[in-house]
Amino acid sequence: MPPEASWIILHNMIHAAFIELSTKGFTDIVNITEEIKSILSSSSIRNGQMCIFVPGSTGSVTTIEFEDGVISDLREAIETLVPKDKEYKHDKRWGDGNGFSHIRAALMKPGLTIPIIDRHLTLGTWQQLVFIDFDNKSRSRSIVVQITGE
Amino acid sequence: MPPEASWIILHNMIHAAFIELSTKGFTDIVNITEEIKSILSSSSIRNGQMCIFVPGSTGSVTTIEFEDGVISDLREAIETLVPKDKEYKHDKRWGDGNGFSHIRAALMKPGLTIPIIDRHLTLGTWQQLVFIDFDNKSRSRSIVVQITGE
Amino acid sequence: MPPEASWIILHNMIHAAFIELSTKGFTDIVNITEEIKSILSSSSIRNGQMCIFVPGSTGSVTTIEFEDGVISDLREAIETLVPKDKEYKHDKRWGDGNGFSHIRAALMKPGLTIPIIDRHLTLGTWQQLVFIDFDNKSRSRSIVVQITGE
Numbered sequence: 001m002p003p004e005a006s007w008i009i010l011h012n013m014i015h016a017a018f019i020e021l022s023t024k025g026f027t028d029i030v031n032i033t034e035e036i037k038s039i040l041s042s043s044s045i046r047n048g049q050m051c052i053f054v055p056g057s058t059g060s061v062t063t064i065e066f067e068d069g070v071i072s073d074l075r076e077a078i079e080t081l082v083p084k085d086k087e088y089k090h091d092k093r094w095g096d097g098n099g100f101s102h103i104r105a106a107l108m109k110p111g112l113t114i115p116i117i118d119r120h121l122t123l124g125t126w127q128q129l130v131f132i133d134f135d136n137k138s139r140s141r142s143i144v145v146q147i148t149g150e
Numbered sequence: 151m152p153p154e155a156s157w158i159i160l161h162n163m164i165h166a167a168f169i170e171l172s173t174k175g176f177t178d179i180v181n182i183t184e185e186i187k188s189i190l191s192s193s194s195i196r197n198g199q200m201c202i203f204v205p206g207s208t209g210s211v212t213t214i215e216f217e218d219g220v221i222s223d224l225r226e227a228i229e230t231l232v233p234k235d236k237e238y239k240h241d242k243r244w245g246d247g248n249g250f251s252h253i254r255a256a257l258m259k260p261g262l263t264i265p266i267i268d269r270h271l272t273l274g275t276w277q278q279l280v281f282i283d284f285d286n287k288s289r290s291r292s293i294v295v296q297i298t299g300e
Numbered sequence: 301m302p303p304e305a306s307w308i309i310l311h312n313m314i315h316a317a318f319i320e321l322s323t324k325g326f327t328d329i330v331n332i333t334e335e336i337k338s339i340l341s342s343s344s345i346r347n348g349q350m351c352i353f354v355p356g357s358t359g360s361v362t363t364i365e366f367e368d369g370v371i372s373d374l375r376e377a378i379e380t381l382v383p384k385d386k387e388y389k390h391d392k393r394w395g396d397g398n399g400f401s402h403i404r405a406a407l408m409k410p411g412l413t414i415p416i417i418d419r420h421l422t423l424g425t426w427q428q429l430v431f432i433d434f435d436n437k438s439r440s441r442s443i444v445v446q447i448t449g450e
Contacts, residue, residue: 012162048314056274057214063410064406065357067393073389077407089223090215093217094219099219105214107227108407111262112409113411117444117446144267146267166415201415205422205424206427239368239370252365260363260427296417
């Protein structure tokens, strides 16, 4: 239980940064943990929250242990759940062939919010932040990273 | 990297609005982007965050390109992943027949947080906000939209 | 639409608490609603947000009606979507046998943010908060609960 004395009066600040990435598409899973930590450490925020958001309908962010084996497993699981080569109505109408990308992104959602305590994100030891590019071509991506706090 | 000078001191405000919807159930996917933008533009918030939350255990919010083809694809993908006509223990016990609705909503989660920068949500060009009603009947829904910022 | 008069100037505060749990793993679904409400009511926050976050790569939080039938249904649905006994590359490399746990957690994501209005979380009547432990052994877990607001 939080004792009243431990509450912190916020002299609140807000800042938005952007992570620029070149991605390959087709469930390209990119470790963005170092970029994220660098944005945090260059700020003066001690306690607050970080909101990471993908402005686009074919990408997502989540956390995972960034290890080759499990990254490959995640790509395979996503392919099983929402197959690339099924017929999608989106592709019939628009012909851009990325119906599977839209479905994967809608299911996994575009954002993630992480608490910041004593200048650190509350990530576990083997928990990294990843951007997943579900599109069907290489792209330049700009991920929004917004920090609020004191 | 955020230069210190670009940090904004918050004169922080908070407001909650509600979006009232009549929905049809059975993975009814409703575009709420205009309602959301209207709530934002009627406020004086320039920088902050919007938290959209479904108070109920058979609905969710996410983003997608709101185009008939891909909306139909999403409904089909959800039906494949969590079939409506499987036997659910929830239905045996409670007889309301919406076991599939609860599972879909628990997997897709009830909320979403979006950064606001310079009076705009950081959505991509073809990225719309949708409420998904997973229940098995038509309903009146009230979606919570809470904005914080300066 | 929010009338300007209803906006609240924040004398913003932030506090982080932790929920300590002993979990059994294997998609152990634990109702944490009472712990969460207790943290909120022991605070002086009237309006704001609560961010719940799992610091680890084999757990998640979501909402569901906490009723034996549907809890069992959710465990079965997750087993169908990401089977435990498939071959995972993570297990071949690391031998800890919890590849399925990592995939489930990455897909369901580690966090959830809930609005607080007039001292209450905006949960529906039959909507409870749960922690899901996807790991393959019993563990001690510490869930981060961060509240911001006025």
